[in-house]
Amino acid sequence: MTKPYQNYIRQEVEGATKGKLVLLLYDGAIKFMRIAVLAMEEGKIPEAHNNIMKAQNIVYELMSSLNMDAGEISQNLLRLYDFMIWSLIEANKSKDKAKVESAISVMCELREAWKGVVEQEERGNSSIEAASKSINFAG
Template sequence: MFDTGYSAYKNTAVEGRAAGADVHQLVLMLFDGFLEELERAIGHINGRRFDRKAHSVEKMLRILGGLEASLDLDKGGELANNMARLYDHCGQMVLQASLRNQVEPLDNVRQVMTNLQQGWKGIGSQG
């Protein structure tokens, strides 16, 4: 019961933040959500809660899809294409970790996504 209420509260809070956010803030929210879910997935793998792991993996892949959809490949040129390749790489590593029930592939994903998140934060502080 508490979990359902908390989830509803959390979804409402996220929706409220997203409603007033600009594109830059939305991308940062996606990075935050991805990294939070990655930590949950690691916990689920370590705890052998594979049904919950599957939900976390699905959520991470949806977030990666949202990040990739936010790219403007026409105007973004090489940078946008490189970002798309990084998102694809992370998606492949997430799937590999899920199929093998191993957390090691997620270490690389965490590093890549944290670096990208920090870069986006740096862009925001310049503007």
């Protein structure tokens, strides 16, 4: 028997646009980094390590999904993702929560920017759908 939350997440992912999937990845990375910071504060080193690794895996996934033909934006994102990976590796080695918090800050800014893109895309699609409904294709 599956739990309602798991069903909700599965449906959210299966029905998500590419833009929304990126938002979900950002949300996951932020969540794991925040858990890692709390674990460091509580001295739970294995838990901190595991959550940093989960966040790193998400950032690697974001890196691999970049369209490098898109130009300067992709290059800039790649540099930011690379910075986050470096911060997380260093944080994991030294158990320095400030480095994780730095990565969280960057990820939150990227998430907000991406959220704006997704919302703009959704408004554009709504406008197209509304316009197509008002056109009489029957003649």
